[in-house]
Amino acid sequence: MTESERVPAERKRRRPTSSGVVLSADLIVDAACELIDAQGAQAFTVRKLGAALGADPSAVYRYFRNTEDLLLALADRLIGESMAGFGPSGDWAADLRELGMRAYRSALRHPQIAVFSTVRVTGRPHEQRAVDTGVGLLLQAGFDEATAVRHYHALVDTALGHAALDAGVLRLAPAQRAADEQAWQAQYGSLPADEYPSLHRVREHLPLMAGSAVERALDLLVAAMRREAAERGE
Amino acid sequence: MTESERVPAERKRRRPTSSGVVLSADLIVDAACELIDAQGAQAFTVRKLGAALGADPSAVYRYFRNTEDLLLALADRLIGESMAGFGPSGDWAADLRELGMRAYRSALRHPQIAVFSTVRVTGRPHEQRAVDTGVGLLLQAGFDEATAVRHYHALVDTALGHAALDAGVLRLAPAQRAADEQAWQAQYGSLPADEYPSLHRVREHLPLMAGSAVERALDLLVAAMRREAAERGE
DNA sequence: AGGTTACGTCAACACCGTTGACACAAGGAT
DNA sequence: ATCCTTGTGTCAACGGTGTTGACGTAACCT
Structure with missing residues (x-):
């Protein structure tokens, strides 16, 4: 059920996006977090996420099965943040x-x-x-x-x-x-x-x-x- | 804030839809309720609501400003139902x-x-x-x-x-x-x-x-x- | 140096909510 | 009985959404 089942945890072929960014599951979660913080939850869409990343929106699906999967990863990060300290x-x-x-x-x-x-x-x-x-x-x-x-x-x-x-x-x-x-x-x-x-x-x-x-x-x-x-x- | 502000509470011109149904705010709320019950909340869309009513989806907007407005009307009906008896x-x-x-x-x-x-x-x-x-x-x-x-x-x-x-x-x-x-x-x-x-x-x-x-x-x-x-x- | 293949990109599909123009029939007025 | 106004259902369209499959290329392994 974790995304590692779907996608190998470690990536070998790190190919930069057209704008030069090297994607990773973590980076995507980062961007999603920032997007939601800056624009509000309502504004969160895969397409905007892609734009924020400087990548094609569909690239996200190489790392997460779908948006729900992505939000799931975000959830665990949140739990971690909330427990810090x-x-x-x-x-x-x-x-x-x-x-x-x-x-x-x-x-x-x-x-x-x-x-x-x-x-x-x-x-x-x-x-x-x-x-x-x-x-x-x-x-x-x-x-x-x-x-x-x-x-x-x-x-x-x-x-x-x-x-x-x-x-x-x-x-x-x-x-x-x-x-x-x-x-x-x-x-x-x-x-x-x-x-x-x-x-x-x-x-x-x-x-x-x-x-x-x-x-x-x-x-x-x-x-x-x-x-x-x-x-x-x- | 109620829908009656937007739309006269009583309608004079009751014109049947192409499939013969005569619309009303109550009827629309009825249909929305049934739709959610039958297909799950996820399946609720204005377009399906229109289909269920036998009317063009946009006809809904003659009775409610937008979907949120419609859901608001649904909310009060729910409260009523829950308190019955x-x-x-x-x-x-x-x-x-x-x-x-x-x-x-x-x-x-x-x-x-x-x-x-x-x-x-x-x-x-x-x-x-x-x-x-x-x-x-x-x-x-x-x-x-x-x-x-x-x-x-x-x-x-x-x-x-x-x-x-x-x-x-x-x-x-x-x-x-x-x-x-x-x-x-x-x-x-x-x-x-x-x-x-x-x-x-x-x-x-x-x-x-x-x-x-x-x-x-x-x-x-x-x-x-x-x-x-x-x-x-x- | 060559082959495999992971992965970024592109185009497309099927939806979504909402709006403006339009036609027409219902109802009131005469 | 007729005309006019207007409420309201319909249609087409816009700009958005998530997701998918084909495709090529660059990155790694041998």
Whole structure:
């Protein structure tokens, strides 16, 4: 399932492209990353990737079976980046939260990829390292094997799920985003108290729903785990 | 922001299409729903929608500004469907969990739409009703206004985030899904104990990560809220 | 020096969303 | 009953997309 199955990991014939660049899987992933960073995920296309590389778009298919395969490679790089410099602090719960936030941030940075990184098993080093770290924290907290796996799964998927969601916001043009927020205020700010009693009561606090809920969701998850571990230890 | 701004809500000139169908915004949303259900979200295109309707694809643009607009209309219908028949049981925490699962299921049914339903403010009746219900449960539990809004936000976004994530799995062809799962077993099942100690220890339980983590995530969230409410009440 | 072949290039295919021009029938007005 | 306006379905077209197969050439191995 890795691209090395499809293509020999080491290349012998390195032939420069017409513009002089010598291609490689790594270089292509680099370019894809930059492209997404600079132009937004929406702007990522094989053809633009080719242009950015100074090569024919179809050259990409010598290195990756298709675009999904390429995004898969990108995913593992992301995981690696997000884990760089991470060191356990000793508070396993805080570390888990940090792990989740790291996953969230890196996934959000390249929204297109967020979905793939959990759906597909990259099975590559970075992914394995991250899973090992997270599960290790939960084992250290005293959970049994099955529960550790389950809780890790819940935490990471929640972080990545929020990333997938929040990515949608970033895709909107700023102008539209602003217009949407105003529409929100108008729609929800003045609802009849008799039909929507709860909404009416909390109307002043509705702007709280504007941002992302990751942090709060992770806080709640970690709190529940902490409590569970404490009870387990009694 | 609703489509009625763009197009008069009531149409006078109802002209049948060449195949005899009389179009309407509702009918188009119907067809889009069926199309996604039958062929998968990936298969949804304006052109196929036109074919399914027995009309020229471009006729859709008389009713919706663009595809995003159409998906927005679909989103509110989904929210409505998901809330149909919901009645509070008296246990606010269980009800909240149920609310989250309903959001998850309906979003997952039409993955393409999942993202839009939270990103954009539909501001339509169904959405408002759902928010009012959820916030109401939290107020009833004794949370203050701001906390109720925050917790509702976390819960719903988590449910929808997982839906967005899990939607990716459904998009894979069954054969590929199976191949992926096997690759998973192979990659993770036999890792060196010295390099990946935690992974090695839990290796028998890794298949737990195959399915969705929604239920476990929601369980944890609700447990944390329940605990918080209990402490608040003391 | 020669043969193999990996790999960059090119052209083409079948799609996609969206738009502008156009024709025509539905409905209101007379 | 007739005319006019106009809403709306149709058509053709544009510029984009991912992907593929044929092709030639340059890079490596012997």
